[in-house]
Amino acid sequence: xxxxxxxxxxxxxxxxxxxxxxxxxxxxxxxxxxxxxxxxxxxxxxxxxxxxxxxxxxxxxxxxxxxxxxxxxxxxxxxxxxxxxxxxxxxxxxxxxxxxxxxxxxxxxxxxxxxxxxxxxxxxxxxxxxxxxxxxxxxxxxxxxxxxxxxxxxxxxxxxxxxxxxxxxxxxxxxxxxxxxxxxxxxxxxxxxxxxxxxxxxxxxxxxxxxxxxxxxxxxxxxxxxxxxxxxxxxxxxxxxxxxxxxxxxxxxxxxxxxxxxxxxxxxxxxxxxxxxxxxxxxxxxxxxxxxxxxxxxxxxxxxxxxxxxxxxxxxxxxxxxxxxxxxxxxxxxxxxxxxxxxxxxxxxxxxxxxxxxxxxxxxxxxxxxxxxxxxxxxxxxxxxxxxxxxxxxxxxxxxxxxxxxxxxxxxxxxxxxxxxxxxxxxxxxxxxxxxxxxxxxxxxxxxxxxxxxxxxxxxxxxxxxxxxxxxxxxxxxxxxxxxxxxxxxxxxxxxxxxxxxxxxxxxxxxxxxxxxxxxx
Amino acid sequence: xxxxxxxxxxxxxxxxxxxxxxxxxxxxxxxxxxxxxxxxxxxxxxxxxxxxxxxxxxxxxxxxxxxxxxxxxxxxxxxxxxxxxxxxxxxxxxxxxxxxxxxxxxxxxxxxxxxxxxxxxxxxxxxxxxxxxxxxxxxxxxxxxxxxxxxxxxxxxxxxxxxxxxxxxxxxxxxxxxxxxxxxxxxxxxxxxxxxxxxxxxxxxxxxxxxxxxxxxxxxxxxxxxxxxxxxxxxxxxxxxxxxxxxxxxxxx
Numbered sequence: 200x201x202x203x204x205x206x207x208x209x210x211x212x213x214x215x216x217x218x219x220x221x222x223x224x225x226x227x228x229x230x231x232x233x234x235x236x237x238x239x240x241x242x243x244x245x246x247x248x249x250x251x252x253x254x255x256x257x258x259x260x261x262x263x264x265x266x267x268x269x270x271x272x273x274x275x276x277x278x279x280x281x282x283x284x285x286x287x288x289x290x291x292x293x294x295x296x297x298x299x300x301x302x303x304x305x306x307x308x309x310x311x312x313x314x315x316x317x318x319x320x321x322x323x324x325x326x327x328x329x330x331x332x333x334x335x336x337x338x339x340x341x342x343x344x345x346x347x348x349x350x351x352x353x354x355x356x357x358x359x360x361x362x363x364x365x366x367x368x369x370x371x372x373x374x375x376x377x378x379x380x381x382x383x384x385x386x387x388x389x390x391x392x393x394x395x396x397x398x399x400x401x402x403x404x405x406x407x408x409x410x411x412x413x414x415x416x417x418x419x420x421x422x423x424x425x426x427x428x429x430x431x432x433x434x435x436x437x438x439x440x441x442x443x444x445x446x447x448x449x450x451x452x453x454x455x456x457x458x459x460x461x462x463x464x465x466x467x468x469x470x471x472x473x474x475x476x477x478x479x480x481x482x483x484x485x486x487x488x489x490x491x492x493x494x495x496x497x498x499x500x501x502x503x504x505x506x507x508x509x510x511x512x513x514x515x516x517x518x519x520x521x522x523x524x525x526x527x528x529x530x531x532x533x534x535x536x537x538x539x540x541x542x543x544x545x546x547x548x549x550x551x552x553x554x555x556x557x558x559x560x561x562x563x564x565x566x567x568x569x570x571x572x573x574x575x576x577x578x579x580x581x582x583x584x585x586x587x588x589x590x591x592x593x594x595x596x597x598x599x600x601x602x603x604x605x606x607x608x609x610x611x612x613x614x615x616x617x618x619x620x621x622x623x624x625x626x627x628x629x630x631x632x633x634x635x636x637x638x639x640x641x642x643x644x645x646x647x648x649x650x651x652x653x654x655x656x657x658x659x660x661x662x663x664x665x666x667x668x669x670x671x672x673x674x675x676x677x678x679x680x681x682x683x684x685x686x687x688x689x690x691x692x693x694x695x696x697x698x699x700x701x702x703x704x705x706x707x708x709x710x711x712x713x714x715x716x717x718x719x720x
Numbered sequence: 721x722x723x724x725x726x727x728x729x730x731x732x733x734x735x736x737x738x739x740x741x742x743x744x745x746x747x748x749x750x751x752x753x754x755x756x757x758x759x760x761x762x763x764x765x766x767x768x769x770x771x772x773x774x775x776x777x778x779x780x781x782x783x784x785x786x787x788x789x790x791x792x793x794x795x796x797x798x799x800x801x802x803x804x805x806x807x808x809x810x811x812x813x814x815x816x817x818x819x820x821x822x823x824x825x826x827x828x829x830x831x832x833x834x835x836x837x838x839x840x841x842x843x844x845x846x847x848x849x850x851x852x853x854x855x856x857x858x859x860x861x862x863x864x865x866x867x868x869x870x871x872x873x874x875x876x877x878x879x880x881x882x883x884x885x886x887x888x889x890x891x892x893x894x895x896x897x898x899x900x901x902x903x904x905x906x907x908x909x910x911x912x913x914x915x916x917x918x919x920x921x922x923x924x925x926x927x928x929x930x931x932x933x934x935x936x937x938x939x940x941x942x943x944x945x946x947x948x949x950x951x952x953x954x955x956x957x958x959x960x961x962x963x964x965x966x967x968x969x970x971x972x973x
Contacts, residue, residue: 587817589813589815590820592778594833595775596806596809596813596883597806597833599803599833600803600833603833608819608820
């Protein structure tokens with residue numbers, strides 16, 4: 200019997216560890232800067248040079264039943280080749296080399312470029328060849344100034360032009376409701392003039408971004424010009440040692456964590472998704488904790504125990520087994536269409552577009568709160584039941600009313616147990632995806648639900664979520680092979696976030712436990 | 721002048737559902753004396769004690785006949801609120817049960833629930849109560865640490881301090897030493913003898929030596945009936961009833 204139970208546990212542990220280590224290894228691997236190789240291939244007499252890093256090696260059995268050893272190479276340069284990954288039969292490989300002068304260049308659009316640097320062509324007509332001693336400094340300088348320019352552009356486009364068009368929208372709306380007036384027409388004209396000015400400024404910045412070009416050549420000699428305004432980062436992986444690679448890895452991890460996604464999410468970072476996940480989970484716990492605790496207090500302390508309460512209890516437990524998508528449908532119908540519709544009718548009836556009558560982080564949090572409330576109720580009930588009768592009687596004997604007893608003695612004593620329930624609910628909620636797709640998660644939401652724009656908290660905004668991001672990357676992106684490393688990295692990140700939030704809650708619980716030491720019961 | 725019938729139990733019967741636990745008990749408990757309730761397990765002594773602050777009301781399906789009067793006022797007088805009654809009757813339980821709070825907050829609990837929150841008053845109460853419970857010197861430096869850090873005997877004395885903090889008229893003790901070692905037991909017994917100057921104490925005990933050591937009156941209950949009641953010395957040295965004699969000489973427990 201010992202062996203059977205031990206084997207059961209072992210299988211569970213092995214499965215979990217296996218999954219975790221797969222995610223961990225694959226996730227970290229995607230950040231590791233591989234060495235670049237150039238492979239000379241001779242395929243049926245056609246010679247080709249392929250440059251890139253080896254993504255994987257595999258064996259393939261063809262129609263005739265012959266085994267081929269293949270290597271998969273990531274060659275980048277999507278604009279030159281179309282496909283970024285290519286499979287090469289080992290038998291066709293003539294030679295492999297690792298030239299030191301290969302670059303990996305990250306740019307805003309088109310995926311990364313792998314090849315040799317040739318020159319920088321400045322808008323002024325000056326041309327700086329790669330051999331020049333100041334070449335590296337100039338490249339770094341270009342990247343830095345262009346970063347500032349892009350920021351400037353964003354301030355103009357999102358900030359100033361955004362405010363301008365927002366006001367125009369407001370005014371036209373007023374016009375539509377109350378009829379045209381001289382004041383509105385005048386202000387609209389002023390705004391139009393302002394817009395023309397801003398538009399000009401914007402074009403100027405854009406021109407400056409496109410002025411200089413970084414010329415590269417792919418390993419097979421094709422030339423490629425990239426506007427330096429597009430450059431994000433350049434790196435020569437074959438020139439650096441282990442520490443240089445580690446540094447590059449940490450840079451990549453940081454940029455993954457802190458930047459916005461690009462190119463239909465397959466490139467760039469996941470910052471908005473991290474933000475969305477954390478905010479949604481916290482808001483959810485904010486709703487679910489009081490709701491669940493209050494319900495459990497009534498069930499355990501006030502309700503007369505009998506078949507009715509038992510039925511309620513069973514229903515609550517069963518609620519935890521309802522498929523989560525059902526909660527999504529309920530959230531869509533009740534929170535968005537009904538509650539959101541009422542809110543819009545009352546407060547936003549003068550707007551054409553729905554505000555709360557569409558998916559948003561508030562509704563998503565509420566839906567998940569509903570989904571996880573059974574967990575909190577069950578945990579709280581157990582924690583309340585575990586408070587010994589002696590302590591309750593002592594409180595009553597001191598002249599406490601029933602509510603005073605619950606509030607001052609029973610609840611503090613059951614707080615660690617309640618927090619355990621909240622931790623479980625958070626873990627469940629953070630990993631849930633299906634219902635969110637109906638109530639406010641989208642693949643791209645550049646505007647965060649909390650930002651510096653008044654009123655700072657935008658509960659009605661759609662948001663990004665790491666769980667949905669995984670689904671989107673893995674199954675909705677045009678080049679799923681290229682997105683695979685991102686899938687693992689995002690999965691690793693989601694797991695890390697859930698673990699971190701749990702650890703925070705567990706620390707809080709242990710702190711509370713320590714404060715009251717261990718009860719003598 | 722202390723009253724002889726400070727607590728007057730008058731033809732009191734008590735039922736847990738279909739089971740009758742007490743049969744027409746009649747006894748008067750004197751003011752500022754220690755009265756011990758002894759008897760074998762299940763004889764109803766705890767039930768009787770727990771009726772003196774209506775703690776048994778918490779159980780479903782209980783029913784009583786007869787009356788208990790406290791200083792001439794019926795406990796079951798509809799004008800009396802259970803909460804205000806319990807403020808007049810403190811209780812100490814068999815298993816020490818401090819709250820998951822600091823020592824200080826444990827002591828002032830009854831004042832806090834009564835809405836008395838003045839710091840100065842609370843400080844005075846803590847010091848006085850802990851002195852009365854002979855615990856002050858041991859805990860005065862750690863009033864704001866958890867009550868669970870104390871030893872079992874200290875926790876029980878803390879519970880006594882908590883029960884007397886609001887200066888009740890009566891102190892009910894339900895086998896207060898059952899969970900303690902002999903040294904802690906002696907301390908509590910000593911404390912009981914001191915407390916009777918101020919409080920009317922009713923103590924349930926299994927330990928007959930304890931009853932002889934610290935009570936003035938002893939009541940022997942058996943099968944839900946009051947068999948014999950009188951000065952402790954008389955009960956133990958010269959019992960009138962055969963059952964009492966059998967019990968105190970250890971022939972059944």
